Amino acid sequence: xxxxxxxxxVAALLVGWLCGLWGAVxxxxxxxAVGFAMAHAAFAGAALxxxxxxxxxxxxxxxxxxxxxxxxxxxxxxxxxxxVVLGVVFPVTMALGxxxxxxxxxxxxxxxxxxxxxxxxxxxxxxxxxxxxxxxxGSGVFLLLFRREVxxxxxxxxxxxxxxxxxxxxxxxxxxxxxxxxxxxxxxxxGILIYSLLLxxxxxxxxxxxxxxxxxxxxxxxxxxxxxxxxxxxYALDLPLGAAISLVGAMFLAVATLISPKxxxxxxx
Amino acid sequence: xxxxxxxLKDVTASYMGAERPAIHGVxxxxxxxxxxxxxxxxxxxxxxxxxxxxGLLPYQGGNARxxxxxxxxxxxxxxxxxxxxxxxxxxxxxxPFLARDVVLMGRFGRHRPWRRLxxxxxxxxxxxxxxxxxAHKARWPVGHLSGGEQRRLLLARALAKGARLxxxxxxxxxxxxxxxxxxxxxxxxxxxxxxxILAVFHxxxxxxxxxxxxxxxxxxxxxxxxxxxxxxxxxxxxx
Numbered sequence: 001x002x003x004x005x006x007x008x009x010v011a012a013l014l015v016g017w018l019c020g021l022w023g024a025v026x027x028x029x030x031x032x033a034v035g036f037a038m039a040h041a042a043f044a045g046a047a048l049x050x051x052x053x054x055x056x057x058x059x060x061x062x063x064x065x066x067x068x069x070x071x072x073x074x075x076x077x078x079x080x081x082x083x084v085v086l087g088v089v090f091p092v093t094m095a096l097g098x099x100x101x102x103x104x105x106x107x108x109x110x111x112x113x114x115x116x117x118x119x120x121x122x123x124x125x126x127x128x129x130x131x132x133x134x135x136x137x138g139s140g141v142f143l144l145l146f147r148r149e150v151x152x153x154x155x156x157x158x159x160x161x162x163x164x165x166x167x168x169x170x171x172x173x174x175x176x177x178x179x180x181x182x183x184x185x186x187x188x189x190x191g192i193l194i195y196s197l198l199l200x201x202x203x204x205x206x207x208x209x210x211x212x213x214x215x216x217x218x219x220x221x222x223x224x225x226x227x228x229x230x231x232x233x234x235y236a237l238d239l240p241l242g243a244a245i246s247l248v249g250a251m252f253l254a255v256a257t258l259i260s261p262k263x264x265x266x267x268x269x
Numbered sequence: 270x271x272x273x274x275x276x277l278k279d280v281t282a283s284y285m286g287a288e289r290p291a292i293h294g295v296x297x298x299x300x301x302x303x304x305x306x307x308x309x310x311x312x313x314x315x316x317x318x319x320x321x322x323x324g325l326l327p328y329q330g331g332n333a334r335x336x337x338x339x340x341x342x343x344x345x346x347x348x349x350x351x352x353x354x355x356x357x358x359x360x361x362x363x364x365p366f367l368a369r370d371v372v373l374m375g376r377f378g379r380h381r382p383w384r385r386l387x388x389x390x391x392x393x394x395x396x397x398x399x400x401x402x403x404a405h406k407a408r409w410p411v412g413h414l415s416g417g418e419q420r421r422l423l424l425a426r427a428l429a430k431g432a433r434l435x436x437x438x439x440x441x442x443x444x445x446x447x448x449x450x451x452x453x454x455x456x457x458x459x460x461x462x463x464x465x466i467l468a469v470f471h472x473x474x475x476x477x478x479x480x481x482x483x484x485x486x487x488x489x490x491x492x493x494x495x496x497x498x499x500x501x502x503x504x505x506x507x508x
Contacts (some may be wrong), residue, residue: 028365030290052361145382145383146382146383148374148377148380148382148386149377149382150376151366151370151374152374154365154366155358155364155366155371155374156355156358158325158353158355158358159355159358159374159375161324161325161348161354162323162325162348162351162352162353162375163321163348163374163375163376163377163378163430164345164346164348164349164377164378164379165377165378166345206363206365207440209365210365210367210410211365211366211367211410212365212366215365262362262363
């Protein structure tokens with residue numbers, strides 16, 4: 001049985017680590033909503049992949065990156081607030097996804113099609129693990145090499161530009177990483193859980209540390225721990241996997257908030 | 270005027286999507302080592318002028334030069350010679366960086382990304398923190414510093430950066446009188462180092478330091494430059 005469960009567990013740990021780590025960056029850049037929209041664009045892309053009978057991963061990657069590419073110009077051209085543009089983009093990508101799913105040969109909304117929405121981590125194989133490990137490794141090396149530039153942008157964009165750092169290509173690189181992690185994780189955990197794994201560990205880590213390096217380490221570890229513990233809880237208690245991971249993550253956040261040094265009252269003198 | 274630190278000739282610049290240019294036909298010049306002031310009502314275009322000089326906002330017409338080089342061509346390289354204190358910049362309490370990191374970041378653009386930061390850079394940052402009276406708060410989260418301390422921290426960053434031109438956008442605004450006087454004193458102290466300063470301000474604390482002033486109204490610079498003796502009355506009229 002562990003022949004089946006082990007790759008799924010490893011995949012869950014990697015997704016949790018990846019989303020936790022980059023969630024901390026995305027939240028600090030105020031791009032969490034963009035991550036959510038990218039997850040649904042990836043859903044539409046993966047559905048198109050099913051229609052065309054090709055691997056969903058590259059198509060969902062192209063869709064999520066295309067969305068990231070058009071969001072800025074769309075906001076500037078329409079002169080609408082980013083949240084309104086995202087509010088329009090989200091249902092449109094969902095609608096596209098459902099239209100593509102209805103065109104998938106065979107029974108409508110078959111199991112592989114629905115797994116794009118809710119994920120099916122138990123179907124993960126070592127190939128999925130390898131893709132996730134490659135995204136985690138590649139993005140980790142990027143962060144290690146360009147940490148000074150990324151951190152400068154996370155502090156304040158104008159100050160980063162003032163320091164001579166070109167903020168646009170680095171922001172693009174971050175979006176590319178988020179697009180890649182969304183595309184690699186979508187079929188395994190679904191769009192909604194990706195969003196939860198991007199946000200919850202980042203929020204919990206921000207309760208516990210004042211330093212970005214520590215926040216990245218804690219968020220990555222907490223994402224992996226939530227995914228691993230959720231996976232085991234789901235197996236032991238026969239709970240839906242995505243729900244179990246989200247609830248464990250929410251528990252971590254609640255504990256982090258309770259023990260946060262940022263909430264400590266000053267001692268009376 | 271000797272060597273020019275800043276020279277704008279007939280510069281016009283617009284923000285993306287705006288119907289009208291934010292500044293139109295602006296010309297001004299600031300000599301190296303001078304203290305120049307941009308005064309005028311809110312929304313007149315003072316911050317836009319600083320952003321054009323820094324190369325953050327592209328200009329569509331005219332020419333902008335810093336230390337003799339065209340901003341459009343050498344923007345990123347020129348930025349290494351400039352320091353910017355943005356208007357109303359305040360780091361909230363949950364900003365996940367320490368004070369010393371903020372100072373160090375001013376030098377990041379000088380180093381290749383993957384190379385280890387030399388130890389001399391850390392000593393330089395610590396010396397700048399010491400000079401601004403913040404050495405004891407070097408390892409504090411930046412958002413835990415007071416408003417005045419955060420401005421001093423940005424001055425420390427500018428010093429550590431080795432900038433020759435400081436662009437200060439309302440550096441004294443929203444500070445209590447004590448912090449304002451302290452910061453004004455430290456800005457005065459910069460002049461002894463030969464640093465050129467172009468500042469936007471509405472307060473009188475730095476008026477005696479001003480060598481040259483430009484009055485900005487509706488995106489244009491009028492009367493180049495404003496006689497210093499008229500400046501106090503002009504600023505009182507604006508406020």
